Amino acid sequence: MTLTHYVVLAAILFSIGATTVLVRRNAIIVFMGVELMLNATNLALVTFSRMHGNLTGQVLAFFVMTVAAAEVVIGLAIIISIFRTRRSASVDDVNLLKG
């Protein structure tokens, strides 16, 4: 087994995360799909770092985690605000930009 397997696994997780974003309607589950995508990316980064023998990949993954944390905070705050006003957590209801 080579390290490529890890990257392939990351690709699989990434596409599952993308599909989750496309298919699910609950805003929080969509968000979780995004988190899954970020995690998959982290896995790929760590694998690459191991491949190339320097820690840049891991540093990058570290930063990704931090930023993901910040993003989750704000995203969930937004979802809560929307939920408070609209009593709905469905992303389909947030369609005021409909042309």
Added chain:
Amino acid sequence: MLITGITTDAAWSGSALAPWLVGIPLLSAAVLLLTGRKSDRWGHWLGVLAPLASLAIGVVLLLNMLGVSADQRSANVSLGQWINAGAFRLDAGFRIDPLSLTFVLLVTFVGTLIHVYSVAYMEHDKDRRRFFAYMNLFVAAMLLLVTANSYLLLFVGWEGVGLASYLLIGFWNHNPVYAVAAKKAFVANRVGDIGLIVAMGLLFTHIGALDFASVDAGAPKLSPGLLTAIGLMLLLAACGKSAQFPLQSWLGDAMAGPTPVSALIHAATMVTAGVYLVVRSNAIFTAAPDARLVVTIVGAISLAFGAIVGCAKDDIKKALAASTMSQIGYMMLAAGLGPIGYAFAIMHLVTHGFFKAGLFLGAGSVMHGMDDQTDMRFYGGIGRTMKITYFTVMAGWLAILGMFPFSGFFSKDPIIESAFVPQDGQTWRAWVFGLVALIGAGVTSFYMSRLFFMTFEGKRRWTTKADGSHQHPHEAPALMTVPMIILAIGSVGLGAFLAIGDRFTTWLEPVTGPHPEGSPVIPAGILIALSLVLVIGAAAFAWSRYAVSEVPVIPPVGTLVTQAARKDLYQDVVNDAALVVPGQMLTRSLVYGDRAVVDGTVSGVAKTTLRVGDLARKVQTGHVRSYAATMTLGVVVLAAVVLILGS
């Protein structure tokens, strides 16, 4: 008196006054129109003075012209360069020669008399000043027409008289019938104008110039086909202006204007402009015998048409209008005969101007006395109460009959004689045209006598006035009767004056060329006797029917010909079917096309834009997941491209 910049090549003095012929009436018209109501009290006198001043100038020019020999009489008074476009140069100026001066004198003399008449006739009309403004405008335009030295400047005057005619026919335009009549006259004139424009175009293309001098010099060099075409186009223009077949339908309706208008414009002057055009273009017509033949045919048809229609009309003005059409038919017939007839056409034109104007003024006087009643069936016996009118109209009546020694005799009989002269060896033409002219004279006598007797003789068939009181036909005031008397004197004596010693023919020779001799197929003496017999016989027949026997107040059904004649030989029906209806269909289809195609395209573009926008709008669903889907698909496509291209 002299404007700087005028150049003249006259051999006689005083020709520089020529521009004022047109200028004074034009200035007067401008003053009367611009001052508006302020000049209501004195405007009509200024309106009378303008043609009088032009008459004075005309007389001065005549006296000066008579002082030199015949070949020196033509003068070209140039106002300077008008058009300078590449190779085409045209000067604006006046041509004062015997022909134009004849017309100038006719127009100003008869015009002044009619203006004086109008002062009293239009006394109760609050727009009298505007009337005089338009009349002066007409006089200015007509004088410009006859004194212009080029076709283009003539056309300016041509259009000017058309405009003045429109304004004056529709003078009482609060009545929609009159307004429509004015429009009809203008449109019919316009159709004729096409001919003049095309002729000018042809002349310009092939001769390169439009002034009479160049055209007269260059005409003989053109091909016969081209000359015929130009001649026919000029004839078309003349038909429009002179109410000849096939553009004659407007003249009857033009009687909607006040009677002085009918007298001046539609009897004496404007309608004769067509004849003037033909005679002025004699260089072209002499060289195009086919065009001349058509002119003669048109004249003959109009002659007959007017005569037939005139027999059935009960409206006195419309009967006189039909008579005008017929008499101008005589002039056209004469002009079409070529050099033999040009001078006679003009002579008849001059005498006709006098007696027809007199007849119209007399009719106006009768109408004035009979509370504006125009139906002759309600006249009768007026001769006993309106003496002056009676005698002046009688003078005009005898003149138009061609009775010796009145003026019509001296002007109409030469035409009949010339019609009988075979040309180019074609005797059958001489017989046809001659007989038409001869019999036409008889019919003319019949219907004019009918008019005279129905109006002035016989039992009174007067109805009550509009307010219910009885008719009291009273003689017209002096301002009306004096012009009528003067015109009557002209109707009596002018013909003899012009004919004696071939005075008039010689006078016009510089313009029309020498008068050839010709012998008619029927000897001249027998012709004169025949025509007199015909005329007197027809007048006697009319006497028996309309003066002696009872004239029915309700028009009897009459024969088919009478019914057709009452409807102007169905001219309006034909015009409607041939021109008006197709024209309206064309305009309607164009409007529809404009709305459907042009507007449709424009708004179609807008609608398409909107629809495309609507379709494009559907991409913006507002749903995050749709946008995510788009993004995902985009990424997949891009990555696939990278994958494929990178391998």
Added chain:
Amino acid sequence: MIASLTSAGQTTTGEAILFWILAIVMVLAAFGLLFARKAVHAALSLVVVMIGLAFMYVAQDAPFLGVVQVVVYTGAIMMLFLFVLMLVGVDASDSLTETLRGQRWIAVVGGLGLLVVLVGVVGRAHYGAATGLTDANADSNPVALARVVFGDYPFALEVVGALLITAAVGAITLTHRRRLSPRVTQRDRSEARVLDGTIAGKPVPGVYARHNAMDVPALGPDGQPIDASVSRVLRVRGQEADAEEYAARIDRVLAGDWANAPATGVEAAALPGASSIEESGQTAEIADEGAVAAAKEQS
């Protein structure tokens, strides 16, 4: 340090087994995230994935990241998710029917397409021989990481720090609820009560009572039972107990007797034990329970 990679870049067998087990679990959990009906199930599936990832990080010579993954990602972030789910509605479940036209097909195409393309790209790339992190982690992974972060990327670190502060402030701002009506303080409440007439408030059952049962009314200052101290439902049903009865019962017990009046034919047995207050309290309790049962049988 044990080299985790062979010289050819292959992993050890142990790692391979670990990988395959974890991979299958993680993929199944990811599908669980995709297909779970209830949001909480989806969140827990994601937790499974993240923990699996933590295992993998550790296996890939990134122990620091593995711990951080568990502590920060799983521990903090996923818990945040669960808190929000609590607020939003735990039982809020998605229906499986799709509302947008064609979205399902696009999702399938997109997902599969993405997978194919990514795997294709990844599979075709030339990576060269894997080096492994043995040398890089010579001074232990955190130390090496720290060297890289603070040495090569200090600015990024500062920025991320600012980002975190901003996120915190942002979260407070976003979830801030404006007070629409003035706050009702204790003083306002008591003033309202005075005006209302219900000065002392309603007595809770048991206050001023000799018994703390819900159906026994409290006694007022005048010794009379207060109706309002018993729930209206009980009152309506007629299940309110008699205060005097209870008072008499208590008196009897305190006097050392049985709570209930002795029934006919039953020898009134003497009470076992001394009549110390505690014992009597206890026996009274036992007796009370019996009395309660008896009273309930009677009523």
